[in-house]
Ligand code: DNO
């Protein structure tokens with residue numbers, strides 16, 4: 001497996017020199033400064049690649065080449081958006097960057113209610129708290145329909161939370177919920193979020209699926225021609241949120257994606273933390289089910305509470321059997337190697353990590369600390385070495 005590291009380029013306070021000390025040799029990055037929907041120019045891709053290669057790395061995966069909201073909504077004339085996406089793909093292919101991660105989550109990306117929840121010993125983690133989410137939806141956004149999504153106990157606690165909350169608590173909750181949006185562009189205030197949500201009125205699961213199918217129809221044949229591998233990142237959390245449908249959340253959804261285009265160009269980013277937040281998802285089993293189309297793996301773990309809350313645990317400690325999952329990935333890798341594929345090695349990265357030790361006093365992107373991810377990578381590396389030795 002190829003050890004890799006997500007690096008946010010000019011937006012990251014962690015230098016490539018620091019990353020080199022983790023032992024990872026693959027870089028996962030994007031041109032985060034380019035607004036969604038615009039073409040990634042080939043010279044900008046080439047410059048980023050040179051920077052990565054000069055520091056001793058390979059650019060193994062693009063994460064993400066974002067899909068514009070209008071494509072997700074199927075709104076208006078999309079000719080230019082599809083053409084731009086294809087042009088960015090062609091420019092990446094021309095520079096030899098061949099694996100492209102994206103997601104199809106409406107409006108939000110990963111969603112948490114707390115970016116610095118305490119964990120034992122003084123570190124912090126990302127947490128999704130059902131009570132705070134309910135308070136946000138019902139009291140801050142005024143979405144009464146959300147009452148159906150939570151238990152009575154959670155609703156009572158949400159009311160109490162909101163009553164006791166200060167202005168700062170509410171602002172903190174809003175900014176935590178927005179934090180998963182990559183590339184600092186689309187942060188909403190409450191009014192803006194309401195408007196953005198209204199833009200999805202009438203878009204149910206079937207409509208979103210048909211918009212997704214249309215996107216795949218527009219880009220997968222081009223990816224095939226260019227020798228690219230697209231790999232969708234699952235929804236996080238893997239269920240509907242704020243009344244928005246989510247359609248890449250479990251094994252059946254992934255099956256649907258793969259069947260939409262039976263092509264190696266149409267693949268999966270296996271994110272164990274995202275899939276693992278749904279108690280019904282058996283992550284190693286899902287990985288085995290889609291194994292031959294996994295182009296990239298995100299390895300992290302979550303611990304779930306019965307009320308629907310979850311938080312990010314140490315990489316080997318949460319609800320997902322990480323050893324079993326890595327065994328699936330190694331078996332698939334061996335199968336590819338035996339089939340004579342030169343590109344058999346699967347790139348993976350420690351997805352998020354706890355903020356710990358010197359991470360706690362640095363300005364870092366939530367979930368993307370140096371020491372916490374280094375710890376996760378080291379633990380995963382140990383498992384991989386041990387299993388590969390069996
Ligand atoms: C969470 C992260 C995501 C991911 C994007 C990919 O699990 O890995 O933010 O980067 O959704 O498009």
Ligand code: MN
Nearest residue numbers: 271274298351
């Ligand atoms: Mn992930």
